[in-house]
Amino acid sequence: MNIKTHDGIAEDAPFQAFLDPHQITEAQLAELGLEEIAYVRPIMTPNGPAFGVFAANGVPMAVAADNSVARAAIVQHELAPVSVH
Known part of the structure; x- marks a missing residue:
């Protein structure tokens, strides 16, 4: 760069x-931001609604049953969760 x-x-x-x-x-x-941030957004899975965790570039990283668990997983992996509107 x-x-x-x-x-x-x-x-x-x-x-x-x-x-x-x-x-x-x-x-x-x-x-x-790829190594610093991730975001959570609601998604639909075959088992119903869930929350997806995505890298800054939109690549899916994980799925959680609720928003707080998804955000906790981001923090646990030393990333900063950000809100996406």
Whole structure:
């Protein structure tokens, strides 16, 4: 990715860098948040209503019987649950 520091010099130190939104590719945009966030949304399964856990890019990761269990699974796997409207 194209990463710049506050003074415009690229470095390997991620804590001092930010992503330049003018230089991001579509593929890089699709990867943002994959290792940090997941979301829950209601789904229909053959056994009835449930809650699906999805990666930031929409890939299904798990199914739970209720919303709180799905959100707890996200936190247990060291991801941040986010709301999707």
